[in-house]
Amino acid sequence: MAATRRLTHSVAVITLNNPPVNALSYSLRRSIIKEFVDASKDSSVEAIVLCGANGKFCAGADIKEFGSTSVDSVSLNHINDTIESCKKPVVAAIEGVALGGGLELALSCHYRVANVQSLVGLPEVLIGMIPAAGGTQRLPRLIGIPAALDMIVRGRHVPATEALQLGILDEVVKTNTIDAAVQMAMKVLGQPLENRRLGTLPVQAIPNVDTFLDTAVKRAKGQFRGAQAPLACIEAVKATLHLPFLKGVENERVLTASLWSTGQPQAQQYAFFSEREVGKWTTPSGGKWDKVPPKPIQTAAVIGLGTMGRGIVTSLSKANIPVIAIEQDAKQLDQGRQAVNALLDREVEKLKLQGKTSVPGNGLGSVKFTVDLGDLHSVDLIIEAVYENMQLKKEIFRKLSSIAKPDAFLCTNTSGLNVDEIASVTNRPQQVIGTHFFSPANIMRLLEVVRGQKTSLTTIATAMSLGKTLGKVAVLVGNCPLFVGNRMLGPYLEQVNYLLEEGSYPEEIDQALEEFGFAMGPCRMMDLAGLDVGWRSRMEQGLTGTNAPPGAPVRQRNGKRYSPLADLLCESGRFGQKTGKGWYQYEKAGGRIAKPDPWVRDFLDKYRRTHQIARHQANSQEIQDRCMFALINEGFRVLEDSIASGPEDIDVIYNNGYGFPKHRGGPMYYAANVGLPKVLSTLENYSKANPDVPSMKPAFLLRKLAAVGGPPIKEWRTQLGNTSSKL
Ligand SMILES: CC(C)(COP(=O)(O)OP(=O)(O)OC[C@H]1O[C@@H](n2cnc3c(N)ncnc32)[C@H](O)[C@@H]1OP(=O)(O)O)[C@@H](O)C(=O)NCCC(=O)NCCSC(=O)CC(=O)CCCCCCCCCCCCC(=O)O
Ligand SMILES: NC(=O)C1=CN([C@@H]2O[C@H](COP(=O)(O)OP(=O)(O)OC[C@H]3O[C@@H](n4cnc5c(N)ncnc54)[C@H](O)[C@@H]3O)[C@@H](O)[C@H]2O)C=CC1
Numbered sequence: 001m002a003a004t005r006r007l008t009h010s011v012a013v014i015t016l017n018n019p020p021v022n023a024l025s026y027s028l029r030r031s032i033i034k035e036f037v038d039a040s041k042d043s044s045v046e047a048i049v050l051c052g053a054n055g056k057f058c059a060g061a062d063i064k065e066f067g068s069t070s071v072d073s074v075s076l077n078h079i080n081d082t083i084e085s086c087k088k089p090v091v092a093a094i095e096g097v098a099l100g101g102g103l104e105l106a107l108s109c110h111y112r113v114a115n116v117q118s119l120v121g122l123p124e125v126l127i128g129m130i131p132a133a134g135g136t137q138r139l140p141r142l143i144g145i146p147a148a149l150d151m152i153v154r155g156r157h158v159p160a161t162e163a164l165q166l167g168i169l170d171e172v173v174k175t176n177t178i179d180a181a182v183q184m185a186m187k188v189l190g191q192p193l194e195n196r197r198l199g200t201l202p203v204q205a206i207p208n209v210d211t212f213l214d215t216a217v218k219r220a221k222g223q224f225r226g227a228q229a230p231l232a233c234i235e236a237v238k239a240t241l242h243l244p245f246l247k248g249v250e251n252e253r254v255l256t257a258s259l260w261s262t263g264q265p266q267a268q269q270y271a272f273f274s275e276r277e278v279g280k281w282t283t284p285s286g287g288k289w290d291k292v293p294p295k296p297i298q299t300a301a302v303i304g305l306g307t308m309g310r311g312i313v314t315s316l317s318k319a320n321i322p323v324i325a326i327e328q329d330a331k332q333l334d335q336g337r338q339a340v341n342a343l344l345d346r347e348v349e350k351l352k353l354q355g356k357t358s359v360p361g362n363g364l365g366s367v368k369f370t371v372d373l374g375d376l377h378s379v380d381l382i383i384e385a386v387y388e389n390m391q392l393k394k395e396i397f398r399k400l401s402s403i404a405k406p407d408a409f410l411c412t413n414t415s416g417l418n419v420d421e422i423a424s425v426t427n428r429p430q431q432v433i434g435t436h437f438f439s440p441a442n443i444m445r446l447l448e449v450v451r452g453q454k455t456s457l458t459t460i461a462t463a464m465s466l467g468k469t470l471g472k473v474a475v476l477v478g479n480c481p482l483f484v485g486n487r488m489l490g491p492y493l494e495q496v497n498y499l500l501e502e503g504s505y506p507e508e509i510d511q512a513l514e515e516f517g518f519a520m521g522p523c524r525m526m527d528l529a530g531l532d533v534g535w536r537s538r539m540e541q542g543l544t545g546t547n548a549p550p551g552a553p554v555r556q557r558n559g560k561r562y563s564p565l566a567d568l569l570c571e572s573g574r575f576g577q578k579t580g581k582g583w584y585q586y587e588k589a590g591g592r593i594a595k596p597d598p599w600v601r602d603f604l605d606k607y608r609r610t611h612q613i614a615r616h617q618a619n620s621q622e623i624q625d626r627c628m629f630a631l632i633n634e635g636f637r638v639l640e641d642s643i644a645s646g647p648e649d650i651d652v653i654y655n656n657g658y659g660f661p662k663h664r665g666g667p668m669y670y671a672a673n674v675g676l677p678k679v680l681s682t683l684e685n686y687s688k689a690n691p692d693v694p695s696m697k698p699a700f701l702l703r704k705l706a707a708v709g710g711p712p713i714k715e716w717r718t719q720l721g722n723t724s725s726k727l
Contacts, residue, residue, distance in 0.1 A: 003031040005039060010046040011182045012039035021059035022052040024101050029074045033082065040086050047185035048086070050109060051093035051178050057118070060100025063127060063269055076101050076133035077249060080108035084197050089188045093181030094118050099157065104133040107142065110196035111188060113171045113181040114160045120168060123155035125229045127272050128265030128663055132256045136236035137248040138198040143167050145206055145237060149216060152233045199245040213238055226517040227663040228262050263673065267665030271655055274648035274666070281464060281476040287457035294465035295458060297321060299379045303396060305336025308413055309385035311441025314343040315470050317365040318442065324368045324375055337369045343442055376403050381466065383435055385413040393417065394425045401426040409459055411435040416482035419452040429454040433463045436483060438657040446657030447472040452479050473656050478643040485653045487638060491630035491695035496522045497563035499623060500604060503615035506583040507596045512623035517661025522627070523583035524594050527576035535570040555611065561692040565607065629683055632671045636699035639720060646717050669713055676702060676710030
């Protein structure tokens with residue numbers, strides 16, 4: 001962890017060296033300032049270049065050090081001010097990334113040269129913070145308030161070509177970035193530096209700046225629901241308008257301290273490290289992420305081009321993997337082709353915006369459309385995404401057994417069926433695995449990788465690595481009905497149904513959970529996914545429809561409370577968005593704008609009268625507690641059953657697949673924050689009053705952890721003991 005210095009001609013090249021990403025730890029900062037001050041005093045040095053070792057400039061402050069005393073001892077602000085005020089020209093040579101404090105460091109240099117492949121950005125907002133080493137003050141002075149605000153509030157990693165256009169960079173090169181920076185340093189020798197010191201420059205005025213900033217606040221409130229960091233970012237940038245530079249930097253410090261006191265940065269930083277942690281999978285048999293090499297996937301196939309399949313094809317193609325896309329007949333194939341092509345067109349547009357038009361074949365893998373399974377004889381990996389029907393899936397896997405080459409991997413995108421049962425019909429159960437994508441599959445970051453009993457370590461490694469190649473966060477889970485995410489959703493939606501029965505309306509429930517921070521309330525989510533999906537499953541399970549037990553009480557099944565509300569909606573043809581009606585009404589079938597529907601209110605009021613249910617209108621807190629604690633309780637059961645290896649895995653799943661607000665860390669982190677004794681007592685009270693709702697009976701593991709006072713989440717794993725054979 002040191003900065004080293006060498007002399008090239010009369011230019012001192014200071015290299016940041018702190019693998020893997022040259023994060024600005026305390027010792028690195030100390031070393032940078034020493035080397036820099038020495039170089040600026042050294043009479044043989046005429047200019048200085050700052051660069052990073054191992055092809056990366058710097059990923060910013062060392063997040064692991066936040067909250068510790070060393071953070072401020074040698075502050076990045078002090079380094080930046082020293083660099084900016086240096087009388088010798090200072091050039092940043094950016095390779096790989098210049099993010100957060102890394103870009104702030106580069107902004108304090110007088111010039112910036114970057115490699116064309118590099119990314120720059122101020123992504124602090126993504127870890128619940130604001131750029132607090134002058135970034136909110138220097139960037140607007142360099143590129144103007146609108147462009148700076150966009151980058152800072154969204155935390156976008158900006159490609160070098162775009163950064164050049166924005167004016168963040170002075171030069172972009174294809175190779176030899178450090179040499180180019182040295183040349184730049186020599187070229188500018190003797191030129192005045194006053195207008196290169198961003199902290200001394202004025203901010204360019206824009207018309208109607210107040211309206212502009214008010215709109216930004218409104219947009220951020222709507223988009224980031226309860227997250228404080230985006231609002232603090234706007235506040236910090238706004239300060240450039242009325243505070244001198246140094247006061248603006250001081251304001252960054254005040255805003256950071258205030259954000260820290262909300263607990264949101266800690267939650268988001270936990271989420272950041274959890275995402276990296278889940279990639280380091282292990283199995284009880286000694287399988288380990290860094291010990292089992294994945295097989296390369298050069299070609300892939302997707303069977304079924306419906307909602308999921310078309311997104312999966314796009315995702316593979318985006319990763320430059322050639323794909324064979326299969327449908328059951330020419331008509332479906334044609335529809336699938338059109339849908340995939342439309343999605344790929346959008347990807348090409350995005351690549352163009354990133355200046356990547358020159359990539360051969362637009363940087364996308366080719367897609368071949370066919371109805372012939374026989375075409376799959378030579379692909380490396382096949383993902384099945386046909387209807388959620390065990391018989392159909394088995395039929396396909398049986399055929400794949402004889403068609404696919406012996407070492408091909410067979411994956412199923414089932415959202416909850418038994419992966420072992422599917423694998424059992426093949427001649428290679430060790431190469432069968434669940435790859436559970438989330439809708440829309442080309443956008444959602446989560447991939448649940450479901451390990452069957454016979455799935456080999458190589459197959460796990462390959463599926464996990466494929467997830468990374470696709471830009472997703474892959475989480476290894478065990479095989480049980482509905483796996484992790486959907487299994488936990490069951491009790492959550494059960495509470496939604498009970499709340500509706502008791503007197504809440506869909507829009508009230510959605511509002512409470514959207515206020516909590518969910519991207520979408522549960523009723524809108526059910527409408528989007530299609531109410532008929534659950535209905536068909538309940539019919540198959542004999543809970544409703546012709547298979548239901550004759551004479552069963554309407555609101556009970558097998559001695560447990562049951563809500564027939566969603567069945568009744570489906571029986572009247574209300575399947576959600578696809579039919580234009582569900583818990584809401586939409587402008588048309590397939591429409592997306594949800595409006596409260598008086599029909600639903602009448603229906604619910606009538607239902608309560610029919611069943612003599614006295615109306616209880618739950619407030620937001622009750623709605624949030626009942627739904628969240630039901631979800632969390634099932635999370636504890638998932639851990640007990642070793643279906644997920646730790647609470648971090650569950651949190652990553654919810655943050656990336658279910659629109660859970662990241663500023664709350666994830667459902668299990670939220671539970672730890674609320675306090676496990678409180679979660680336990682709320683569940684106990686509910687459970688006592690409602691013994692016919694077993695899902696709310698507190699899980700054993702929750703009791704166990706609450707009994708020892710609710711330890712911090714990082715200690716839960718020790719209480720879990722060794723993971724069982726499910727993982
Ligand atoms: C850099 C990446 C894009 C690389 O991605 P990839 O190649 O995919 O690799 P990863 O697996 O993600 O990462 C590899 C490895 O590196 C670790 N790592 C990455 N970045 C950091 C980092 N910044 N710090 C520490 N470690 C990092 C990562 O965990 C992996 O290791 P492993 O976990 O062991 O596997 C990608 O990693 C990325 O995007 N990184 C994050 C970039 C980022 O967010 N940067 C901004 C950092 S914040 C910052 O710079 C803030 C500043 O502006 C500095 C001001 C200082 C403000 C002081 C705040 C004090 C707070 C306390 C307030 C107290 C208040 C009071 O009480 O007064
Ligand atoms: N819709 C969702 O949000 C999610 C669905 N899933 C799962 O993904 C799978 C697919 O779901 P959807 O895409 O929603 O279904 P869908 O109904 O939209 O698409 C299924 C497609 O499979 C095709 N198909 C059926 N039989 C076929 C055959 N023999 N050969 C080739 N193609 C065939 C159909 O023509 C149809 O286009 C299911 O297992 C589902 O549970 C998983 C995650 C989310």
